[in-house]
Amino acid sequence: MDVVQLQRQLVDYRTSLYHEGFLDEQFTQLQELQDENNPHFVVEVVSLFFEDSERHLNELTTALEQQSVDFRRVDAHVHQLKGSSSSIGAQRVQQVCIAFRNYCEEQNVEGCLECLQQVKHEYSLVKTKLESMFQLEQQILTAGGSIPM
Amino acid sequence: MECNCFEPQWPADELLMKYQYISDFFIALAYFSIPLELIYFVKKSALFPYRWVLVQFGAFIVLCGATHLINLWTFTMHSRGVEVVMTTAKVLTAVVSCATALMLVHIIPDLLSVKIRELFLKNKAAELDREMGLIRTQEETGRHVRMLTHEIRSTLDRHTILKTTLVELGRTLSLQECALWMPTCTGLELQLSYTLRQQNPVGYTVPIHLPVINKVFSSSHAVKISPNCPVARLRPAGKYIPGEVVAVRVPLLHLSNFQINDWPERYALMVLMLPSDSARQWHIHELELVEVVADQVAVALSHAAILEESMRARDLLMEQNVALDLARREAETAIRARNDFLAVMNHEMRTPMHAIIALSSLLQETELTPEQRLMVETILKSSNLLTTLINDVLDLSRLEDGSLQLDLETFNLYALFREVLNLIKPIASVKKLHVSLNLAPDLPEYAVGDEKRLMQTILNIVGNAVKFSKEGSISITAFVAKSESLRDSQAPEFFPVPSDNHFYLRVQVKDSGSGISPQDIPKLFTKFAQTQSTATRNSGGSGLGLAICKRFVNLMEGHIWIESEGLGKGSTAIFIVKLGIADRLNKSKLPFMSKVSTNHGLTAFPGLKVLVMDENGVSRMVTKGLLVHLGCDVTMVSSSDECLRVVSQEHKVVLMDVCVPGIDGYDIAIRIREKFTKRRERPLLVALTGNTDKVAKENCMRVGMDGVILKPVSLDKMRSILSDLLEHRLLFEAI
Numbered sequence: 001m002d003v004v005q006l007q008r009q010l011v012d013y014r015t016s017l018y019h020e021g022f023l024d025e026q027f028t029q030l031q032e033l034q035d036e037n038n039p040h041f042v043v044e045v046v047s048l049f050f051e052d053s054e055r056h057l058n059e060l061t062t063a064l065e066q067q068s069v070d071f072r073r074v075d076a077h078v079h080q081l082k083g084s085s086s087s088i089g090a091q092r093v094q095q096v097c098i099a100f101r102n103y104c105e106e107q108n109v110e111g112c113l114e115c116l117q118q119v120k121h122e123y124s125l126v127k128t129k130l131e132s133m134f135q136l137e138q139q140i141l142t143a144g145g146s147i148p149m
Numbered sequence: 150m151e152c153n154c155f156e157p158q159w160p161a162d163e164l165l166m167k168y169q170y171i172s173d174f175f176i177a178l179a180y181f182s183i184p185l186e187l188i189y190f191v192k193k194s195a196l197f198p199y200r201w202v203l204v205q206f207g208a209f210i211v212l213c214g215a216t217h218l219i220n221l222w223t224f225t226m227h228s229r230g231v232e233v234v235m236t237t238a239k240v241l242t243a244v245v246s247c248a249t250a251l252m253l254v255h256i257i258p259d260l261l262s263v264k265i266r267e268l269f270l271k272n273k274a275a276e277l278d279r280e281m282g283l284i285r286t287q288e289e290t291g292r293h294v295r296m297l298t299h300e301i302r303s304t305l306d307r308h309t310i311l312k313t314t315l316v317e318l319g320r321t322l323s324l325q326e327c328a329l330w331m332p333t334c335t336g337l338e339l340q341l342s343y344t345l346r347q348q349n350p351v352g353y354t355v356p357i358h359l360p361v362i363n364k365v366f367s368s369s370h371a372v373k374i375s376p377n378c379p380v381a382r383l384r385p386a387g388k389y390i391p392g393e394v395v396a397v398r399v400p401l402l403h404l405s406n407f408q409i410n411d412w413p414e415r416y417a418l419m420v421l422m423l424p425s426d427s428a429r430q431w432h433i434h435e436l437e438l439v440e441v442v443a444d445q446v447a448v449a450l451s452h453a454a455i456l457e458e459s460m461r462a463r464d465l466l467m468e469q470n471v472a473l474d475l476a477r478r479e480a481e482t483a484i485r486a487r488n489d490f491l492a493v494m495n496h497e498m499r500t501p502m503h504a505i506i507a508l509s510s511l512l513q514e515t516e517l518t519p520e521q522r523l524m525v526e527t528i529l530k531s532s533n534l535l536t537t538l539i540n541d542v543l544d545l546s547r548l549e550d551g552s553l554q555l556d557l558e559t560f561n562l563y564a565l566f567r568e569v570l571n572l573i574k575p576i577a578s579v580k581k582l583h584v585s586l587n588l589a590p591d592l593p594e595y596a597v598g599d600e601k602r603l604m605q606t607i608l609n610i611v612g613n614a615v616k617f618s619k620e621g622s623i624s625i626t627a628f629v630a631k632s633e634s635l636r637d638s639q640a641p642e643f644f645p646v647p648s649d650n651h652f653y654l655r656v657q658v659k660d661s662g663s664g665i666s667p668q669d670i671p672k673l674f675t676k677f678a679q680t681q682s683t684a685t686r687n688s689g690g691s692g693l694g695l696a697i698c699k700r701f702v703n704l705m706e707g708h709i710w711i712e713s714e715g716l717g718k719g720s721t722a723i724f725i726v727k728l729g730i731a732d733r734l735n736k737s738k739l740p741f742m743s744k745v746s747t748n749h750g751l752t753a754f755p756g757l758k759v760l761v762m763d764e765n766g767v768s769r770m771v772t773k774g775l776l777v778h779l780g781c782d783v784t785m786v787s788s789s790d791e792c793l794r795v796v797s798q799e800h801k802v803v804l805m806d807v808c809v810p811g812i813d814g815y816d817i818a819i820r821i822r823e824k825f826t827k828r829r830e831r832p833l834l835v836a837l838t839g840n841t842d843k844v845a846k847e848n849c850m851r852v853g854m855d856g857v858i859l860k861p862v863s864l865d866k867m868r869s870i871l872s873d874l875l876e877h878r879l880l881f882e883a884i
């Protein structure tokens with residue numbers, strides 16, 4: 001496949017991500033910050049996000065499995081997750097986190113478990129999408145093209 | 150031989166002689182003892198003025214006594230010597246007694262007059278005694294009045310006052326009966342309300358216009374009335390002679406009658422009866438007492454009435470307070486609910502807007518024909534405006550709370566009008582309307598004000614002009630308003646005063662459209678109210694536009710109104726707003742109107758040392774990326790303790806994330822301030838928060854933060870924030 005086609009594919013893909021609500025304007029901002037001084041900024045941030053989120057999700061799973069759930073701890077993790085996801089523009093994850101926090105306030109265990117499932121689902125979705133996007137970008141770079149903004 | 154003896158005159162009879170002998174003896178005794186007694190008593194009383202008279206008298210008696218004593222010797226044969234002594238004694242006695250008799254003629258009148266004077270003095274003393282008694286009685290009565298007054302005035306209960314009056318009066322004056330007649334509601338009769346002796350007076354009435362009653366009412370004194378008149382006939386008629394009766398009026402003062410020279414309309418009648426079958430009469434002082442008491446009663450009654458009134462008013466006020474409190478709380482709840490609703494809706498509306506803006510921006514980066522590019526730019530600008538409008542729907546609720554503040558900055562006035570023209574021209578040309586813009590030559594190129602909202606206002610008005618015109622032309626004129634043209638008949642209370650730093654911009658938008666009927670003009674600026682003319686019914690719109698414009702114009706200390714000569718005759722919308730005059734220094738810091746032409750590589754802040762505190766790794770990294778992109782030298786810390794350890798004079802700005810629960814970002818702010826005492830050395834403290842709460846902003850201000858930024862922060866936002874911050878050392882973004 002030639003570079004132009006790849007580039008168009010990338011643009012389409014990105015557009016669809018925005019369109020479907022996986023990403024929001026914040027991600028655009030991140031992309032703006034990437035320049036020749038900081039060529040891998042977006043990838044670095046996103047990788048950090050993945051690490052962070054996985055850690056938080058594991059902690060959440062453990063916390064919600066307890067006999068008596070420590071809601072404050074759960075809330076703290078969800079808050080962090082919300083913060084990270086909003087920082088990179090992972091919109092759908094962020095929104096589930098908002099609902100998650102409400103359930104925490106109400107101390108509703110069922111609701112929390114449901115939200116946890118949802119978050120995990122959304123997270124894995126967005127992770128897959130972003131990884132595909134990075135793969136495309138890598139392909140373009142190896143093919144000698146430049147990444148369109 | 151002849152003896153020189155003397156013979157008694159008659160022959161001595163033994164018995165008779167004996168008696169004479171004894172009698173003479175006793176007489177002599179008496180005669181001698183009387184002076185002795187006299188002397189004794191004279192000695193006792195020192196004041197006896199007639200001493201020498203007594204002496205004379207004494208001598209007389211002594212001599213008489215002597216005579217009789219000597220007589221004792223003459224009953225038998227006695228010598229000449231005895232006879233001589235007897236003769237001497239008698240002669241002396243004669244002399245003294247005549248002298249005494251003569252003297253008595255002089256002194257007896259004196260003695261008599263003494264007696265008379267004595268009698269006179271005694272009478273006088275008796276009279277004085279009587280008068281003393283009277284005065285004491287009056288004194289007693291006066292005391293009773295004072296006590297009575299005190300009793301009456303010490304209670305505020307009407308019945309107690311009246312009962313006490315009657316009781317005390319009855320006691321003081323020893324009355325047989327005491328009664329009070331009160332006027333009925335109709336005012337035509339007097340009803341017996343209280344009596345002293347009868348426990349429950351039968352409520353019987355007399356008409357008020359009896360001559361005797363009129364007589365009493367027309368005088369302020371107590372008046373004696375006949376015991377047979379209807380008001381005094383309180384006891385069943387009997388065989389006794391009724392005592393004297395006196396009646397006095399008691400003015401019943403109303404609250405409104407508290408002028409001194411005003412005669413109150415209603416009186417009550419107090420009737421007092423002295424005990425029957427007694428000779429007592431009404432004395433002046435008793436009548437005076439009654440009058441005084443009647444006045445006091447009137448005052449006490451009015452006090453009681455005032456108290457009743459004020460208690461009632463206070464109860465009413467308390468009820469109203471409770472109701473008001475409830476209403477206020479309900480209103481607050483309603484406002485909170487509405488704000489919550491608006492916030493949620495706001496969010497829901499923002500999301501698709503972001504998608505539109507993001508995608509349009511992306512579209513702009515692709516290959517486009519110039520025509521397409523123009524279209525995309527218009528889409529972008531419109532969506533930006535729509536975003537602003539969405540912000541303003543939230544603002545409207547805040548406008549009404551009064552918490553909206555204008556974002557004042559320097560902007561290009563000419564460019565603003567050109568932008569409006571560009572935005573409106575496509576729509577106008579579709580409707581074949583001609584739009585013209587006329588800017589006065591003295592209009593300054595740059596001004597200080599809220600550019601976004603001014604643009605929104607102008608656009609709204611021009612948009613309305615286009616919307617409601619089917620054909621013809623629209624003209625927009627803008628000029629600097631001078632004093633004469635500032636005052637307008639429509640707004641008599643609007644007094645604009647231009648000063649050195651400000652000028653008043655007047656904008657007139659005239660259209661040749663459907664016009665507005667005069668009765669609809671006042672409704673134009675009310676929220677959601679629409680005019681009912683058929684031509685406009687299909688034009689859509691939520692009716693918020695003009696209401697928001699009016700509020701913005703008011704915030705800009707201006708005035709807005711619409712003139713129209715009637716339906717079909719077009720209309721002119723005019724507004725005047727106050728703008729600041731931009732000076733040379735401000736012009737260099739103009740932010741750009743359109744966001745498309747930013748230079749990504751602009752390092753506005755080379756080497757600026759910034760400290761970023763954020764617990765969340767990802768967001769820390771993003772913030773750092775932002776700042777590095779702007780050329781800052783960034784240090785990152787992840788906890789408040791680390792922050793306090795690392796912060797130093799070299800750091801110019803500290804960005805701290807404060808929306809983390811459990812970590813008190815505010816506490817750090819306070820501690821950093823404590824660490825740097827001099828304001829110059831202290832880094833600027835800026836809080837990053839995702840919390841749009843007013844409370845959060847207030848907390849930040851309270852702990853001394855220099856600025857608050859709402860997350861998420863875009864690159865341009867961070868750039869403008871840093872520049873504002875460094876220039877003014879203060880920033881508070883409207884959250």
